[in-house]
Amino acid sequence: MTDHILRMSGITKTFPGVKALQDVTLSVRRGEIHAICGENGAGKSTLMKVLSGVYPHGTYEGEITFEGEKCAFGSIRDSEHAGIVIIHQELALSPQLSIAENIFLGNERAKRGLIDWNRTNFEAAQLMERVGLRENPTTVVTDIGVGKQQLVEIAKALSKEVKLLILDEPTAALNDDDSAHLLDLLRGLRESGITCVIISHKLNEVIAIADSVTIIRDGRTIETLDMAGDGVSEDRIISGMVGRALDSRFPPHQPTIGEEALRIEDWTVYSPSQPGRKVVDGASLNVRRGEIVGLAGLMGAGRTELAMSVFGRTYGVHISGKIFKNGRPVEIRSVQDAIKHGLAYATEDRKRYGLNLIEDIKRNISAAGLSGLSRRGFVDEHEEYRVAEGFHKSMNIKAPSVSSVVGKLSGGNQQKVVLSKWILTEPDVLILDEPTRGIDVGAKYEIYTIINRLADEGKAVLVISSELPELLGLCDRVYALCEGRITGELPREEATQERLMHLMTKGQE
Known part of the structure; x- marks a missing residue:
């Protein structure tokens, strides 16, 4: 694979007061999966937006050559016409339209000025089969999960006769099964001759799927690694990303654990949309001052629902059970009550619910x-x-x-x-829901340091995470949740990924 489908050279992009990219180079071989790695803010997404025409020619310095021809894309439509399609981390689907309508949105199958629905649904079904979607093309997008929505985006890209597919953090919001399916799909696209560029913080996935990796740090290209070469490992990539070796993924911490700060007893929550369905079923747990406690569970186990229902009943109906704060029963029926009683909840979706982005x-x-x-x-x-x-x-x-x-x-x-x-x-108690989702390894280390500092200040911290190594490296104890029930509790010295997975999947022992 010595034939290069893409070359970017001398790319420099400046925003007011910030030089986001400086003399960046990137070469991608035809038919490969090429990963781009770097810390948050390193310039990865900015580089891909330059390539795809989001930032049009003239707003940056440097040269782009695609399939041997110099390019000057003025818009996304220009780059798509050339065969370059980008799928952003925030999916650009219309939730109230069908899968077929989303696939051909802006690229409609029409005849005499009217949409040909038979052709639209037929061609959509063919594309859906190619990416492994078995739904009816008329299914509304809001009725399918995030993993399948990602597949709709790829089907949409395939409808545009894509030659170079760019995916920005494609598995960030996916569970393990959906992530594995997506990676298999990318391997299949590679076999069919489609070149892929993938931006990802999940280095285990990069190691598993990429043919080459380009590392960007502080807006500059550091190096490009051939994954077939010797000595390429996660630690090697991390060293390039952060400019130093991370001897440990987790900062050292010696806890000083005090009295119980929060106890939840027999907590039961019903679904607001599915009458009669228990989302949390008689859960009981406690967190002490200075302690970091983990909550492990597969997608749909009820982790976030448990946290939100405790934090001012922001999720669920027919909630029952008891909450004790510093050994005394308290009533928490609103967010204001939760804050008044010293609780804080950092949501898993910081962009939608945790921050005002504007x-x-x-x-x-x-x-x-x-x-x-x-x-x-x-x-x-x-x-x-x-x-x-x-x-x-x-x-x-x-x-x-x-x-x-x-x-x-x-x-x-x-x-x-x-x-x-x-x-x-x-707060006395902080509930942190997926506190490092979508964050690179260097920034994760900083967040872990902050969490340790909060515990050292005497706060009780409950961490919900889908990453078992994170829970094992950070927490003093870990609870496992399966189908809304607490199925076990393990202290740090007894916890392993295997034991936690058993509790997360097998129920009570």
């Missing part, structure tokens, strides 16, 4: 703690700025100022803003 860092940090910043019914803006600036420094939020828009920050820095927002409320 607001600045300062206002996002103050959002949950405005009562403490108000004087006579008005927010003290000087105090708000002072508090935000304090978190800007103590949490090492990488942004020019607290007036920077949160939507422009990397995933790791957005997560630091979410944590700052809840720390401002001075």
Whole structure:
């Protein structure tokens, strides 16, 4: 595979006050899967947006050559016409339209000015079969899961006669089964001659699927590795990404565990959309001061539903059970009650529920703690700025100022803003739902350090994570949840991936 389908050279992209890319080079061989790795904010997505015409020719410096011809894409439509299709991390589907309608949106199958529905559904079915979707083409997209929605995006790309498919964090929101299916699909596309560029933080997947890896750090190309070569490992890639070797993925921590801070007894929650279905079934757990407790479970086990129902009953109906705070029973029937009793909940979907992406860092940090910043019914803006600036420094939020828009920050820095927002409320108990989802290894280490620091300050921390190595490396104890039931509890010294998986899949022993 010495024939290169794509060459990018000298790519430099500048935003006001920030040089996002500086003299970046990228060469992709025809018919390979080429991974791009780097920390959040390294410039990976920006580079792909330059390639796909999101940032049109003239807004950057450098040269793009695709299939031997120099390109000057003025829009996404131009790059798609050449055979380059990008699938962004945030899927661009219309949820209320059918699968077939989404596949051909903007590329409709029409006859005499009217959509030919028979042809649309027939061709959609063919594309769906190619990507492994067995649904009816008329199925509404909102009725299928995220994993299948990702397949719809790929079917949509195939309908455009794609030659180079770019996928930005394609498995970030997928469970293990959906991720494995997607990787198998990419292998099949490679066999059919389609070249793929994949951006991913999941280095185990990169090792498993990529033919080559280009590492970008601080907007510059560091190196390109041939995965068939000797000595290419996750640690080797990490070293290139962060500029140093991470001797351990988790910072050292010696816990000082105190009295019980939170106890939940016989907690039961019913689904608001499926009458009679128990989502959480008689769950009981406790967290002590200075302790980091994990909650493990497969997708659909009820982890997030448990957390949300405890945090002010923001999920579920017919909720029963008891909550004890510092040994005393408390009633928590709203988010305000939860905050008043010293609980904080950092959602798994920070972009949708945890942050206001069009607001600045300062206002996002103050959002949950405005009562403490108000004087006579008005927010003290000087105090708000002072508090935000304090978190800007103590949490090492990488942004020019607290007036920077949160939507422009990397995933790791957005997560630091979410944590700052809840720390401002001075909680005793923090529930962190997938705190490192979509975050690179360097930023993960920083988040782990912050979590350890919070525990050292005497706070009780409950961590929900889909990554078993994360729970094993971070937590002092781990509970397992299966079909809404707590099926076991393991201390750090007894916990292994195998034992946890047994509890997560086999039920009570």
